[in-house]
Amino acid sequence: MKQFVEYVARALVDNPDRVQVAEAERSGALVLELSVDPSDFGKIIGKQGRVCAAIRALLSCASGKLGRRIVLNILEPPDGRRPGGEDAAPSGEPALEA
DSSP: OOHHHHHHHHHHHHHHOOOOEEEEEEETTTEEEOOOOGGGGGHHHHGHHHHHHHHHHHHHHHHHTTSSSSEEEEOOOTTSTTTTTTTTOOTTEEEEOO
């Protein structure tokens, strides 16, 4: 699943070399943490969250087939600011959680 998220994210952003996906196991769920260049943050989230919702929907389909829960966290840019947004979470915290 990590490779899938990397593949999709790299296809969407302008800086594919800055895409990072960390994988961890928490409470029986596979947790994927995606970080991208701050200038690409909006491309991953999409208008009204549609892009990240679509990625999560695909992961949900895969999780059913694999028989385990998959969570995608999209991390805020390191400076804690969303491009064009005022409501940033503190640095390093998930911007959106599945």
